[in-house]
Amino acid sequence: MKYVNVAIDNNNDNTDNLYTYGLDSEEISIGSKVLVPFARGNKLKNAYVFEIMDSVQEEIKGLKYVNSVDEEICLSKEMIDTCKWMRKRYLCRYIDAVNCFTPVGKPAKSGKKRVPYKDMEGEECSVKNLTEEQDNALRNINPYISEKKHDIFLIHGVTGSGKTEIYIRLIDSALKNGSNAILMVPEISLTTQVIERFIGRFGQDKIAVLHSRLSLGERYDEWVRIRRGQVRIVIGARSAVFAPLENIGIIIMDEEHESTYKSDMSPKYDTLEVAVKRVKAFEGVVVLGSATPSVISTYRAEQGIYKKIELKQRYNQIALPQVEIVDMREELKLGNKSIFSSALYSGMQKCLEEGQQIILFLNRRGYSTFVSCRECGYVMKCNECGISLTYHKAENAAICHYCGKMEPLPKVCPECGSKYIRHFGTGTEKVEEYTLNMFPDYSAARLDLDTIKVKGSIDKILRDFKKGKTKILIGTQLVAKGLDFKNVGMVGIISADVILNIPDYRAAERTFQLITQAAGRAGRGDKEGKVVIQTYNAEHYSIEAAADQDYERLYHTELFLRKSMLYPPFSDIVQIIVIAKNQQVCIEGAQKTMKAVQGGLSKELREHIFEPQPLLLNNQKEHYRYYILIKCPKGRRAECLSVIEKIKRKVNTGKKLQYTLTVDINPY
Incomplete structure (x- = not known):
């Protein structure tokens, strides 16, 4: 008999632990999705295997056993290792990290596979002659791919300098070397253009697509194709970094500076950090491309953390506009x-x-950016989110761009009764x-x-x-x-x-x-x-x-x-968000949290804690949100997160739960 430690698919901090179960079947591996009896009622819950053991240190009374194993869904050991790393890095739950890797949707009842872009024709865009700068970029990166030497490259190329052609040729090198590839773009609107080019060069059978605008069924079927090893290249937005590929030889992040590569939902991960973690397991390379690299990326290149490659000329030799x-x-x-x-x-x-x-x-977007009274200064705001409403002429309504709530345009000001209430801005x-x-x-x-x-x-x-x-x-x-x-x-x-x-x-x-x-x-x-x-x-x-x-x-x-103000890249910014249904409870909770953090940190770090402030989207979904900001000088992040993790766990697993804490590292 064997034993397994599993993470339960349960949205609760109190159950964010690994639970040990007995195992009769041998057909299981790290990453397997299983069904297990959980808690007093022994209700069957989904779980994921994190560890397999031949024995346990001491006998477990009332040991429960794995009920069944899902034959379709299974993660790899590398993916599970990344989940463990994410939990520590971003202070998220095990299951939050696991859910990044697992598919949404279900198999089609008809058994027919749903393939997005199946009718798309590849774009004929074979480039025969490379510029000297493009050729130099390939000469610098290709040896790392062929020799399986991990490193990170930053391609700083002006707009129109031919970065996409470099990406195509680097991926071709990885494929010829027996490895697989992920290409990420910051906006879903860009995927079609990229996919057309890649289909034209590699054919449709080698390519899968992952992004949130696909139907749930399409996303499920693409996930299965990738996991079964039926494709070699994955193209998509931020979530494509979690594609269930094995043997990843290269991950490319186009427009690496974009804020969309930072998740604003739990887990609040940085796509670049996840990409580096994953590709390192296979000794692959990460390639970042941008005409306007982030200040942080350029600084890292100056420090020797990245290898920088410059493209200063447009491919067609036409001058910049x-x-x-x-x-x-x-x-x-x-x-x-x-x-x-x-x-x-x-x-x-x-x-x-x-x-x-x-x-x-x-x-x-919208017609006018806010609705205001010229008599008293009243501005229409969303009751749910607390932000200004935007006037949309097509709907003839003021709309919240965060929650989508619509309000009819008032004929008179709700505050002073004036008829001079109008929409302003463009x-x-x-x-x-x-x-x-x-x-x-x-x-x-x-x-x-x-x-x-x-x-x-x-x-x-x-x-x-x-x-x-x-x-x-x-x-x-x-x-x-x-x-x-x-x-x-x-x-x-x-x-x-x-x-x-x-x-x-x-x-x-x-x-x-x-x-x-x-x-x-x-x-x-x-x-x-x-x-x-x-x-x-x-x-x-x-x-x-x-x-x-x-x-x-x-x-x-x-x-x-940034150096004078201790902003990144000279620090990491940690944001602790306090959430409560009652505003006064939220304010008091934020004060208690700040004092607890101050008590756990060294004197030097205590100087960089800022007083609680209401979040920009303070009153959202019937909850209030206040945040505490901490600037952690470089090298002190681990110390800071260690203290915050203990406080977060104590608060979120308390019996009298009046408020909860979430953490965002280097938020946008």
Whole structure:
């Protein structure tokens, strides 16, 4: 007889332990999904095997036995090891980590396999001649793949420098070496374009796709194909890092700087950290690519943690687009109160007359960004989440962009009864309406979360733009990243200040990245492109650096500021979130938690604990949220998390549970 230690599929901190069961069957391995009797009622629960033992140190009274083994679902030892690591790294439950690896959905009753993109034709894009920079990148990385030597590479390549071709050839090398590959993109909207290229080079049978816009059935069947070893390449968004592949030789993260690679749901993992952990088990390589690498990644390259490779020229040798900054304050002085500056309008007119296409970027969806009373200053907010509601003209309603709650637009102010309550600000819906009024002879389309609710709508919008049916594409950050259209002659950035005003130490960095990425969509064909950046903050260093394509200026300014303020990469930021149904209980719980943390940490670390504050989304789903922020200087993270883990466990497993704690490390 053997014994197994299993993690129970139970959403409770009190049962976040490994439980020992007896085993009569030999057909079991680490990672097997089993059914076991649990707790006093012996109700059958799903569980996952973490350890198998021939004996136990002391006899277990009332030992229970594994009831059955799931023949279909089984993780590997490497995946279980990663789950153990995640529990320690992110202070999550065993089962939270396991659920990252396991499939959602169920087998089809008909037995028919559901294959996404099965009708997609591969894009013929065979590149025969590489640039000297591309060739140099391959010469640097390929030996590590062929010799199975683990390392991390950062490819810093300007937009249009041919990074995708490098990814394809590196994956080809891994496949020829007997290894498998994962390619991740930050936005689901980018997967179709990437998949077309990969099908054209590798064929459909070798490729699987994993992302949240697939149906549950498609995701289940793709998971099974991957787990059975029927595919060699997995393409997808953040969750693709958990693809149940064996023998991973390379993981590529395109646009590595994107915030979407950081999970904001439990477990609150960093995709890059998980990728490095997984690939290291197979002595594979991690390749990070970006035209605007994060400050942290560039710093790590300077420290020798990553190997940096630069691509400074575009593949087609066309110069980077001309960039013009327009100060909207000056436009107002000249009497122009419209959404478009004179430079943007005249540039669009010229571009359209020459038969080229245009992308307009604004990182705010909806028609107007808030509803306010001009008499008393009242602003409509969501009762559930506490954030400002956005006016959507199509629905004629104010909508919460977090929980989706809709409110009719009031005719008078609920606070003072004034009739002067109006919607203000500009979103993509208003930009689309304005564009169609200004250029009625040209077709326009909008790409944001409101227009892609129906399955397949992303692909249709982008396909129409690619074929030239749509002349002007308006969108949020979905249009700013990775899209490769040859006929885009101009990009207009409607308001560069949107992200700059977010309360986040990365605001300047993210502004630079979005402007640079959006600008990079122009001039990817035979003609030089043009970019117009509209802003009310024309002197800000991030906007000036983006206009000049001067990454070094942005990087060194940010590094200086972060070092003086002890922000990453010079620290890790730990956020402890206190959640309670009663606001006063939440505030008191946050104070108690802060004192407990202070009591456990050394004097040096105590200096970097900040007083509890209400979370931006404070009142959400009938719960209040307050947070405590701790800056852990480099090298002190383990000490800090050790203290927090004990406090979190004590609070969350208490008998009189009035509030709970969650932890987010380096949150966005």
